[in-house]
Amino acid sequence: METEKNELVLHTLSESEEETCRLGADIAAVAFPGLTLLLEGTLGSGKTTLVRGIAQALGARNVRSPSFTLINEYDGNIPIVHVDLYRLPKDGGDALGLEEYLLQDSLILVEWPDRWSSPPLADLWLVHFSLSSGGEETTRDVREIVIESRGARATVALKSLAERRRFVERS
Ligand SMILES: Nc1ncnc2c1ncn2[C@@H]1O[C@H](COP(=O)(O)OP(=O)(O)OP(=O)(O)O)[C@@H](O)[C@H]1O
Numbered sequence: 001m002e003t004e005k006n007e008l009v010l011h012t013l014s015e016s017e018e019e020t021c022r023l024g025a026d027i028a029a030v031a032f033p034g035l036t037l038l039l040e041g042t043l044g045s046g047k048t049t050l051v052r053g054i055a056q057a058l059g060a061r062n063v064r065s066p067s068f069t070l071i072n073e074y075d076g077n078i079p080i081v082h083v084d085l086y087r088l089p090k091d092g093g094d095a096l097g098l099e100e101y102l103l104q105d106s107l108i109l110v111e112w113p114d115r116w117s118s119p120p121l122a123d124l125w126l127v128h129f130s131l132s133s134g135g136e137e138t139t140r141d142v143r144e145i146v147i148e149s150r151g152a153r154a155t156v157a158l159k160s161l162a163e164r165r166r167f168v169e170r171s
């Protein structure tokens with residue numbers, strides 16, 4: 001649903017780890033150097049899984065959670081920077097110089113971005129994961145994923161993702 005000219009919201013569901021990886025591959029197809037994804041959601045909601053899907057589709061290997069290293073860099077068709085700020089206190093992400101990576105035209109994927117007080121305002125997607133509230137065995141693996149774009153280029157890319165997903169669902 002389109003809210004403002006340079007903002008768009010995409011709602012989607014994933015019913016398995018594999019499906020979240022495939023969403024990552026679709027994202028990889030529309031992502032551009034300089035785009036930042038802020039990945040929000042509780043522990044185990046699928047943030048690293050999505051990053052793995054994105055990075056592998058861009059040709060990166062050895063994708064793993066940077067929970068201890070804070071920052072992992074992967075060589076892909078686009079340089080990828082994977083950040084996990086979970087262990088840092090509030091504003092602890094500010095000292096890492098993440099903005100530098102934007103100048104280098106990387107794709108930046110940040111888990112626990114609430115520890116970073118000054119993320120970019122544009123060329124940005126906010127990706128929010130939540131666990132399905134069902135609680136049944138059959139819904140245990142369901143994740144609701146909402147992506148909001150900020151800025152003109154990020155919105156065009158999100159539109160492309162929405163079109164791609166519609167096409168995939170139809171085929
Ligand atoms: N639909 C789904 N999408 C993604 N992961 C799923 C899904 N269903 C079940 N899972 C499981 O949930 C877990 C997700 O782990 P992942 O490391 O991606 O979470 P995370 O959000 O990065 O957590 P953390 O905050 O600890 O970094 C995995 O064990 C995965 O197998």
Ligand SMILES: [Mg+2]
Nearest residue numbers: 047048065111
């Ligand atoms: Mg993680």
